[in-house]
Amino acid sequence: MLGEGILKGLVETGRNFFGSYHDPGRMTTVQFPEEKVPAKENARNFPFLVFDGNDPMAGLRCVACQICEKECPPQCIYIVKDAAKKPDYVGKLQFQPKVFDIDVSVCMSCQICVEVCPFEAIKMDTHFELSNTDRFGGLLQDKHKLAKSNDYYRKIHPTDAAEVDARLAAEKAKIEAKAKADAEAKAKAKEAAAAAPKPAPPTPTKPAA
Amino acid sequence: MIIALLKGLFLMIWKVLGDQPDPKADFLAALPEALRVLASVVLSVVPIMVTFPLLFAITTLLERKGLGRIQNRLGPNRVGPCGIFQPIADGLKMITKEDIVPRNADQLVHFLAPIALVIPTFLAYAVLPFGRHLVPINLDAGILFFFAVGASTELSVFMAGWSSRNKYSLLGAMRAIAQMISYEIPLIISTVTVIMLAGSLSLVDIVAKQTGFVGGILPHWNVFTPWGFAGFVMFLIASLAESNRSPFDLPEAESEIIAGHLTEYSGFKYALFFLAEYLGMFAVSGLAVTLFLGGWSAPLPYLDWMPTYVWFMAKLMAIVCLFIWIRGTLPRLRVDQLLNFAWKFMLPMSLLNLVVAAIWHFTSVWSFPGELAARWLLCAAMIAIPYVWLGRALSGDKKSTLRIYRFAD
Amino acid sequence: MNLTFAILAALTVVSAIAAMSLRNLVHCALCVAVTFGGLAALYLKLGAPFVGWAQVLIYVGAVAILIVFAILLTRSDAPAQPVVSKSWVAGIAVALLVFGVLTRAVMTSEITIQQPPAKPEPTVLKIGTELMTRYVLPLEATGLLLTAATIGAVIIALQEPVSKRKNVAGSSNTEQAGGASPAPNPPIPGGHV
DSSP states (O other): OTTHHHHHHHHHHHHHHHHTTTOGGGOOOOOTTTSOOOOOTTOOOSEEEEEOSSOHHHHBOOOOOOHHHHHOTTOOEEEEEEEEEEEOTTSOEEEEEEEEEEETTTOOOOOHHHHHOTTSOEEEOOOOOOOOSOTTTTTEEOHHHHEEEHHHHHHHSHHHHHHHHHHHHHHHHHHHHHHHHHHHHHHHHHHHHHHSOOOOOOOOOOOOO | OHHHHHHHHHHHHHHHHTTOSOTTHHHHHTSOGGGHHHHHHHHHHHHHHHHHHHHHHHHHHHHHHHHHHHTTSOOOOSSSGGGTTHHHHHHHHHHHSOOOOOTTSOHHHHHHHHHHHHHHHHHGGGGOOOSTTOOSOOOTTHHHHHHHHHHHHHHHHHHHHHHTTOHHHHHHHHHHHHHHHHHHHHHHHHHHHHHHHHTOSOHHHHHHHTOSEETTTEEOOGGGSHHHHHHHHHHHHHHHHHTTOTTSOGGGOHHHHTTGGGTTOOTHHHHHHHHHHHHHHHHHHHHHHHHHSOTTOOSSGGGTTSOHHHHHHHHHHHHHHHHHHHHHHOOOOOHHHHHHIIIIIIHHHHHHHHHHHHHHHHGGGOOSTTHHHHHHHHHHHHHHHHHHHHHHHHHTTOOOOOOOOSSOO | OOHHHHHHHHHHHHHHHHHHHOSSHHHHHHHHHHHHHHHHHHHHHTTOHHHHHHHIIIIIIIIHHHHHHHHHHHOTTOOOOOSSOTTHHHHHHHHHHHHHHHHHHHHTSGGGTSOOOOOOOOOHHHHHHHHHHTSHHHHHHHHHHHHHHHHHHHHHHHHHHHHHHHHHHHHHOOOSOTTOOOOOOOSSHHHHO
16 A cells, blocks of 8 residues: 555654664664774784883884885885894894884785784784874874884784784794703713713823833 | 833733733833834744744754664764754854855845745744734735745745756756645645635634534544545645655755755855745644644643643644654655656545545534444545555556565675 | 835836846846736735735746746747847837827726725635636636646647657567557656756
8 A cells, every 4th residue: 555665664763763762772873982892803903013021122022124114015114223132032132123113194004014024023003093183294103102012912902912922932932942952962961071981091001011 | 111111021921921812912002103013013023033943943953863863873962962052053154154156156146046035934924823812914815825925935946046057956946846836736735625624714713613622522623534634644745845855855965966956055045045944844834733733722621721832832843853754764756756746646636635525514414323433434435545546556566575686695 | 105005016117127128038037026026015005915915826936937947948048139129119109009098098987987986805705705606607717728728738748758759669669568658757847857
């Protein structure tokens, strides 16, 4: 009958109207600055540098290998290697970046820098409230601004961070085990060398007369 | 003399609020003879010019919040608590926007078009009875006056569209005028049924005929008769089309023709067009209330203590809320669907309604027990059966079925 | 001769003159609408509210729009006509002649001698009753005329597209069912636009 669809539509919208007051399924608005939708785990926005421990500059994982700078498609990363070296998480001395700038207004969040980094030093952040009144340098982030701790990384990407941590711990354990095995072997060799019967000093025997 | 004036003013306000006759008499008596006519006119006009734009502001907010809730979202809620200062923000924006007039446009006509729209729309309120003693002018040919000034608004739509020297404006204006002319006929014919049975063109008389209660409980409103109900529905549909509201807002929809005849208007002139559209909506709602819903009379006899203008305004706002609800529900009609609906469906049904109203009138002399039910059945059948048949005939073979998408799931 | 009448008459005459002498045709049409409004005001001043408001409703609300549509749909880019025609001497002479004849006819009739009749109370009820009893034949004849005009307009507007479509349909698609005639366009300019 003509008009039936209209009446059904009116009933449906009426239900929506009254339901929006008490039914959360019918009022899905999240009032942004006061309420926020929690970010999903795979969300990504712009990169940041991970540091272990408490001191951002000392614990920075980045070794300034410049692979991410070369691989970045819009070339938004600028790295200057520092002459001084610093120890990494296993204690080995590595290079460090003196200058590490990412121009976030150029970055396209493609995550290639994360994929190519061999040192798990650069990861994707989810922070997006980056608006700035400085049109010219406000979105250029230097290494102090980019450095965020591993705890923060664990908070925003728990699964990835757990996997990275496990891998790094395994590497560390392997290196330590190897170092221990080396040390043990060395000590054993030394001990063997010390405990072995001294090679008989050539006794000055009379030549048999 | 100042004291007499203040006393007259106070008595006037007291009488208006208390629904008593002849409120202006004391105030006017305190004025010198020469000023009385002018003062009387000003006192009648100023409340209307204050109330209805205020109501317009409230309705824009109500509409945005209401549509928001219907669409599963909150409306504007930042400007004041629950967004109640949003209309002030909108008004400030409209006033301070730059007024751009195209260089090729016809300057005089472009300037006059919003004025030529707002003036007849305000004039239409002069005959609506807002309360038992609150009608600005009791014209003998009240309804004729109302439709006359309503028809004058169409010329201003044309002026707006043509003076912009913009082919989209002109196209939009042509469509708008075609729509307004087409829907004027069912509008006026549904009114004629009421006039026929009330025996007068004066709105005060029409409302007076709808006071009183049938059987002590049911009000004697026109909407509670079969022809009145059908007439009310058709009047509402036609008035939606006359004021260019959804689902008939093709002339001014942004996705259709930018803004149709309003394209080249910005700032305050656009605000005037907007104001005129809403004022027109209130005016036809007021007329619908007067003709079909019993005007200022209360629905039940023991609710008589509430002042009559409160009832009028409540019924007006109920119709406005119904319009907002319809806007949130229905998709827009295409121009050929619009015009087909007006000429092929509304016009025959309104003519039929006229005949049914006449039959209702002539069968009122029946006096056997159960005559009310018999008359109701006869008249309702005479309307419902052609409605169903015409609906089926006009929709043809098109049935709305569930859509099947070939490649999407 | 009071002030209101003077103002209204001046308005009507000025807008009528403007309607004749403006360059732009649409401006002329709008001035004609103002003239109609002035006439309506004069009717109201004479105490005939029904005729006055009916004048607004019909002339300003329908006839003016009809004129405007006619102008737009037929001659949108015609050049502006010269305001004063070439044979203005003959025009003025004829106008003066007609005016003279009418004035003499009015002045020598009985109107100047007779008393004006008692002014009836032109309520709408009385007008309606008279229309339905004493003047019903002219009313019905007018209705018939208007219906004939409407039907004629529909037929004239209808003919061309139907014949065009029949030509095209006849040559291309012969498997259409014979009874499915093409739905006629609504006879409204908006439908064509």
